[in-house]
Amino acid sequence: LQKNVPEIKSFNVVKGFLNLEISDVYWQNFLQTVSANPDFGRQPRNGRKVMVEFSSPNTNKPLHLGHIRNILLGWSCSRILEAVGFEVVKTQIINDRGVAICKSMLSWKKFGEGKTPESTGIKPDHFVGDWYVLFEQKSKAEYDAWQQTDEAKRIFETKKKANQTEKDFFKEYKNKWSNEHSALGAEVREMLLKWESHDPDTLALWKRMNGWVYQGFEQTYNDLGVSFDKLYYESDTYLLGKDIVEEGLSKGVFFKKDDGSVWVDLTDAGQDQKVVLRADGTSVYITQDLGTAQMRHKELGCERYVYVVADEQNYHFQVLFEILKRLGEPYAGGLHHLSYGLVELPTGRMKTREGTVVDADDLVAEVLKLASEQSSERGEIEGISAAERQENLRRVGMGALKFFIVKVHPKKKMIFNPEESVDLQGQTGPYIQYSFVRINGLMQRVEKEKVDLSKAGNYGDIQPQEKELLVALHDFPNVVLKAADEYDPSLVANFCYDLAKKYHRFWHDLSIFNADTPEAKAFRLTLSRSVGQVLKSGMGLLGVEMPERM
Template identity: 55%
Template sequence: MEFYSILKNDLNSAIRETLLKEHVSLDIQLNETKKEFEGHTTFVVFPLVKQVGKAPEVIGETIGKWLMENSTVVASYNVVKGFLNISLKDSFWIEAFAKIQEETYFSQRKSTGEKVLVEYSSPNTNKPLHLGHIRNILLGWSVSKILQFEGNEVITTQVINDRGIAICKSMLAWKKWGNGATPASSGIKGDHFVGDYYVKFEQEFVKEYQVFAESEAGAKLFESQKKENQEQSEFFKAFKNKYFNEISPLGAEARQMLLDWEAGDENTIQLWKQMNGWVYDGFDKTYETLGVSFDSVYYESDTYLLGKKVVDEGLTKNVFYREPDSSVWINLEDAGMDKKIVLRSDGTSVYITQDIGTAKKRYEDFGAKKMIYTVADEQDYHFKVLFEIAKRLEEPYAEGLFHLSYGMVDLPTGRMKSREGTVVEAKENAGERGELAHMSHEEQEDIFSKIGLGAIKFFIIKVQPQKRMIFDPKESVDMQGATGPYIQNAFVRIQSLFRKSETEQQTKVLSFPETLNEGEKTLIQLLMTFPEVVAAAAKQYEPSGVANYAYALAKEFHKYYHETRILGAESETLKTFRLQLSKEVALALKTSLYLLGINMPDRM
């Protein structure tokens, strides 16, 4: 809906009739008038100066005068330098508000008929979910909601990395040192429980490696293989991987386990299923707490062999080429990237091969030509390569692939190292208690959960994804200022008004007042921008704008609430109007937060 089309037409006419006689049709750009100046919307005349050949002030005055005489929507104007500030008539705002009320302004848009697949979370089963995952999950979920709101058919999914050497390390450590413990017996959340054994393995491995490095064999190895001037510690740091694969007894056991797994060994598979089951229980708890879900799930144990067929096809199309050692590559140098291997010399897949195969499978499963991957920015290059390969394979979905990349989450003390166990779970911060008398325990819990989660979610999602962010656990549960609870509070205040006024059933204003105060105009102006804010968020796959919008609207409402009597308005007409305006504000706030994955309490 274009609220300003009349004004833009008028501006065009004004320019044509008074300044430029030629039949030019300009794309009129309007800016919001800065608070320190009078007016609602501003037309910048500088771009006309050259064409017209008059001073900016003169142009502004000329247009302003014409508007006063001819425009049905302009109430007054003032010119400051090259800025034509326009105040719009109360009738303009009232009509705009009527339109907002009439239309389903805050409900889901008509179907676009487009399917979009949104992947997010996609954890490994050897590590518990940590803050980075939380950011991932909130982003992915929010983007899925925004795309859905814009009328797309959204399918949420994740691919769980449930196999490989890492999970074998956890399994081995549990077998060796677990003494049959379970999450239930130890009271530890499943994903943390298994993650602890991964850490245990690493610790034991490091010990073993240290002993080796200090042994005679280690000394010999260092002497025979060191590079010139290489320190001993440096050498062993670099040699660690090789040690794991070639010398370590622990490494050998873990690798044997992987081989057993690949061979389908019954005991190994059973252990694997059991431990992954624990992990999934833990994941599910977190998903439930965060209020997110998935329409489909892929497991890497099912998909890790995919992609080989695609490689064969790519070979016949000459997209890929085979080296003499029979490894398969793609050369992306002409696109500014490197050569990339897609099949090892032993014929097995690498990571990107799986992704090529999985993308194809997803397309076959769902037919979505758009696929969003919510993955941290350390994989930027990987996705650049993946998408380029899809293009060269001429996949029908190649143009619709998007990497929703986001920066790492740091703690104030520095980068998190989940592997070393310094993980923080948002959930643990989400139970802050306040005072809500005369409510049942359950009701209170529900409200606290909405507020606590609202605080943390808003804290994370208001930051632009591409920026690395610092997560201060203390600050994240703040409830004053630019926070989730601040927005929730604006909504709650409105609910309270309706509880008192008992006019909830009434959906429309029967008669409008003749004049509005500035606060009302500003609120209407903000409401008007809701669709473009959401549309922009959908287009860029970027929710932070919605968060900023919700905050701006809540702030404006808090101010209005403070300055203007709503229930105690001077007339019944005014009271009804103000209540209805508040109602639309509440709807805008609730919808905005819904799009961010945040729930609204009715009281707090």
């Protein structure tokens, strides 16, 4: 083998394993291949199609920290799947109907006095969210007052005698108040019924307030650098799935109880019995999801369907996928729930109804502010315009936010620390961006001094620090393939960090422009250029743009 394959430098056998050492000739040829291929790590189109659903917000409030993790996971997975050859359809289903948006609508109608986002100067989705918060505050005040009444005390004593957990007790107790004693609750239910019966005034208000929210969402998506290929709305899909229930009954997948409700028995799969149609003929969420899944497959014809949804919905998706499998849907084997853990700030879990939600926009602004402060501490970059400086700061700040989120395995809970995210030291986006900026500076000098890189192929004594980088570059396509297969952007993020660390070691240990020979200089500059190219590609898969200077 060594005699006939020039790429094999030497071999040995240890405990029955044959170990081969790759020759410098192989690595020289490999470097030339990478250097000449700006698409290194990407695969050609494979004719396969995948849908990735992410974000899917409610329209009663702005996007929050949890949405940021969802969006960045969905976007980076989409980019990674595209890199390995898939045609990717990025979708979201917007939860634009129901009790929550009716609360915002009722609150604005009762207390808004005709105010608008334009008249108040408030970002449109935040404007609508403020009315939702106000509703919850008014509702809490109403609930607190009701608890002092004799009727409330009587119900409390009656309920207390039931054998329930404290959590279930108070949930049922408050639900009884909301459904039977709350004036605001009655008005919300009345508004929802008007919406369902297509009352013109209610529909007009609904469209107006949702329109405000969509304007705000679009601004946030633009700030995050994400977009969608196809939008679905719950108001268009909430009645879907009833025909699937009939199909399931005829196939024996579902069964009907005496009260007329329809169920599926999944106890043999380690789950339980699940209602798919209420006794009054109305659907539940699982029914809508069944119908939406079927509709999407008819529209899109994808091989895979990926749902990016928090791990609180793990059981829901287990049930959904099992039902579709039992119904014999041809796409059932290609369904995947990309489940992710809770994201918190160091100060604790996010809240919504109390008005202390960690809004996505506020978090983006905070990270950009911290990036600007870090930059100011390091001093101004010479010869750069104000516009270029702002663009660089945006790239560093957004890179910090995105990388800090996606570097964590999706299934793990995480704490997002804004101060740590912008640090130039450690496992951060700016650390990797700084490596790229260093390399970019080298390449500008190469161009300015017209350095001849053609002698790189004559370099014959590859150093350990150089080989370490070459081995890492060699692994990049496999990392991308694995990340696509496992729907795990953290693999790409950690690869980029490790590559940047190796480059810092190379930079520190070896002379580049002052190398001993022209061949070594050309080789190290070519290697640097290839590292920069792969860092830019890898971070690009995560939605991170590289600054030219820092």
